[in-house]
Amino acid sequence: MSDAVRVLVVDDQxxxxxxxxxxxxxxxxxxxVGEAATGLEAVELAHRERPDVVLMDIRMPGMDGVEAxxxxxxxxxxxxVRVLILTMFDLDAYVYAALRAGASGFLLKDTPPADLLSAIRVIAAGDALLAPGVTRRLIAEFAQRPEQAELPTAGLPGVTEREREVLVLVxxxxxxxxxxAHLRLGVGTVKTHVSRLLAKLAAxxxxQLVAAAYESGLVTASPRR
Structure with missing residues (x-):
């Protein structure tokens, strides 16, 4: 089990x-590798155990999941450490703050067990984002939040045309x-483009690549209502 994905479970229940x-x-x-009932315990255990993934409850007394x-x-x-937020509500306002705080994505607490396990694995591999059923709604809302992520995205300097195409799809x-499949490229080539985007945008x-795409104006959210 030396190469097993190490998980820290955080929930006040x-x-x-x-x-x-x-x-x-x-x-x-x-x-x-551990359980925590509060945000403070989560931070302490993360430093002690160095997990690969934290399953993070968002609403807890004292230090909440966002601050943790x-x-x-x-x-x-x-x-x-990759943080996977678990919430009862698919558009919980705290989710946006958590993503800006560095969370790699979120899932609903009633997500089917197989999907949760899959999410842990893909987040550990660095290739996860958000719950599939609400991804588009979430990023549309996320893009309309007044806060600005601290990313140097203006004009997407140094990003090639192909990388822009990849970023739009991300x-x-x-x-x-x-x-x-969409761009008729090899998966390895796409991974290379994503890696370069992460480096160029300091994401x-x-x-955070999603935030960069919206906040740079490369992608715009669909009008609501």
């Missing part, structure tokens, strides 16, 4: 923590495989 732990621990290639995410993602010792919630992950 003991029953849910236990359920998530049992689910993850019985899945091949995954192992739970911010502290985990900002600290050099835990900068590699912003639409497509996976690398789907982007490859932590795909969630």
């Amino acid at each position: 003991a029953l849910l923590r236990g359920s998530f732990r049992a689910l993850v621990d019985t899945a091949p290639g995954l192992t739970v 995410t911010r502290q985990i993602c900002a600290a050099p010792e835990t900068a590699h 912003a639409r919630g497509l996976s690398n495989g789907e982007i490859a 932590r992950d795909r969630a």
